[in-house]
Amino acid sequence: MEFSSKLLERAVNEMSQLPGIGKRTALRLVLHMLRQPKEQTIALSEALQAMRKDVKFCKSCHNISDVELCEICSNPNRKEHIICVVEDVRDVMAIENTSSFKGLYHVLGGKISPMDGIGPHDLNIETLVAKVKQGTIKELIFALSSTMEGDTTNFYIFKQIQDYKVFTSTIARGISVGDELEYADEITLGRSIVNRIPFETSMKL
Ligand SMILES: [Zn+2]
Numbered sequence: 001m002e003f004s005s006k007l008l009e010r011a012v013n014e015m016s017q018l019p020g021i022g023k024r025t026a027l028r029l030v031l032h033m034l035r036q037p038k039e040q041t042i043a044l045s046e047a048l049q050a051m052r053k054d055v056k057f058c059k060s061c062h063n064i065s066d067v068e069l070c071e072i073c074s075n076p077n078r079k080e081h082i083i084c085v086v087e088d089v090r091d092v093m094a095i096e097n098t099s100s101f102k103g104l105y106h107v108l109g110g111k112i113s114p115m116d117g118i119g120p121h122d123l124n125i126e127t128l129v130a131k132v133k134q135g136t137i138k139e140l141i142f143a144l145s146s147t148m149e150g151d152t153t154n155f156y157i158f159k160q161i162q163d164y165k166v167f168t169s170t171i172a173r174g175i176s177v178g179d180e181l182e183y184a185d186e187i188t189l190g191r192s193i194v195n196r197i198p199f200e201t202s203m204k205l
Helices: 006-015 023-035 038-054 089-098 126-134 148-161 186-194 199-204
Strands: 079-086 103-107 139-142 167-170
Touching (some): 079 089, 103 126, 139 148, 167 199
Parallel strands (some): 139 167
């Protein structure tokens, strides 16, 4: 792609680093920004900079938060003895949308995936096991996607905590749309959390 301006080229190159954005799409977006009022582009870049600089991860559940302890963890009305284990913040948002879950979350930050070089120590597993060892948690709900990586991760965590007095369950499978929680419709997802099944039963299926 030949550019008439180095500034334009730089902006397009940066934009095209984003997933799913090729050079052509990047160019279209950048040209759109040149057409819209300057303030709008400045607001966008300021929002991105502020997010990157100031966003935090909750010290308890690792959810994305503006404060040290996220709103869910610091809400006294949530049941702190039930923890739903999820892959990332999108899953928290999807489950919160169902209004069917009143416990807390634990965000792993991914799934164990040897193919991608992601091992247990790259994820927030140790802090989860430490919480279980404290003895205040009665139930862990595994809500990872039912892929091989999701199952591997569930099983790894299960092995770490099986000697402790904690009930483990998994959300009822029935989520069909792409297997990803974020794409499941709210009613199906809400129902699958309410109708969760013991983890050991799910392994035998
Ligand atoms: Zn939290």
